Amino acid sequence: VTRKDRAVAIVGAALSDCGRVDDKTEYELHFQGVSRALADAGLSKGDVDCFMSCGTGTLPPVDVVEYLGLRPRWFDSTMVGGSSWEVLVEHAVAAIQSGFVDVAVLSYASTTRADLKRRLRSANLGFSPRGPAQFDAPWGLTLIAKYAMVARRHMHEYGTTIEQLAEIAVSTRRNAALNPDAYYREPITIDDVLSAPMMADPFTKLHCCIRSDGGGAVVLTAADRARDGARTPVWILGTGEASSHVTMSEWGDFTESPCARSGRDAFGRAGVSPRDIDVCELYDSFTSTVLLTIEGLGFAAKGEGGPFVEGGTLQIGGALPTNTDGGGLSACHPGMRGMFLLVEATRQLRAECGARQVPGARLACVNGTGGWFSSASTTILGVD
């Protein structure tokens, strides 16, 4: 395969310490992720001329840039929730292809779990009730309730069952069982999901992502350097980003993720279709996130996501192996999971995943969902 010189690849990927991290700050996790990802790429600190991160500090990404002692000539901290990392991939591709920069590093870290344990933050998010948020704050629509409302509307319109949604959590846990670094690895059943403590009906705790600590980083560069790298280049074949709403009353159709638009762009630019994909990493903040994403990206027709996930479709060995590391539902979820999707997809395409490896994976679809279906971004990755 011949690629243009400015085609962009992920050439390094790494996680920081993840899971329970009680002895390190968010900033230390940034250092771990970035230094490990650069070592993975065979590059060094001095090669980095573009840095992207959000979620840490007062003036992101300058706080992290300062901590790491970097001097990037291009930075970006687009913050649209957990999909930010896929959005930033698109922006990094543009920065590299324009010729402004050569080596971009994207980094994420969070100690959400440890901060909660130390009572440095509340479990539920409190937002300033100003501007449009004055028409949201009075009624207590929690994050979980927003995703639960999506499940309920989908169940009403398409006859989707709570058992089908539970199957997504069960399949993801099966994948987690194959990942020694996953937070939860004990198998669960549909009955376990249905009988777990109720959070926001119809969602029990096992429909919801876990809360862990962790971080990671990826390194991107253009084809001319990527070919000489330490690792198999994982080409960024197509990207897309789309926004929808922040105020729930502004969302026209509670069964449609903005990934319907970002996915169309990403697949179109990559020149591939959902049936070509070998492995998926789809943000699974909640079981309903996966349901709408599968439909929005075209893996299942609208309304048919429920039957589609039945029978272990999303398990490794199933028809569409999805969230192969155990996802946010079982493996790792410090708050904005998009980075972990990129790292796991890269590792799958480099065939480094051991017991959880999808055999022969050459084409991956990554989709981040931000906020409460507020934003979505899709990345199609492949190896030669």
Added chain:
Amino acid sequence: VDSSTVRFDVPSTDPSTQPFWDAAAQGRLLISVCHDCHHRFFYPRPFCPTCWSESVGWLQASGRAQLYTWSVVYINDLPPFRSRVPYVAAIAELEEGPRMETNIVDCEFDGLYVGMALEVQFRAESGVPSIPVFRPAA
């Protein structure tokens, strides 16, 4: 953070939205209407989000609505919601078209269904704006 003295349910009103909250205090539900393209919308802005006309005004809604979707919230550690759980978080679709975030009150949780007929009422509490909520229609 010690959030025990703060409450997270009080809207910060502003001059562009004050008529809505003033009407709510009188038991009236207002939505916005565009005089140019006739689009009806909520939440209010001083212009039409569809055609960007600044010729917009207020329309008193009937207060009748249908339940679009809902969730019964069992966990919320923010005050005052932590003392309200379980409560019904919902989206109401007004007879006039626009949707609102809201709570459903005076209802049996098991009796709720999508499409259920609702009617507005107002949660009054001294010192904070009056909040429109909905109950099953009589």
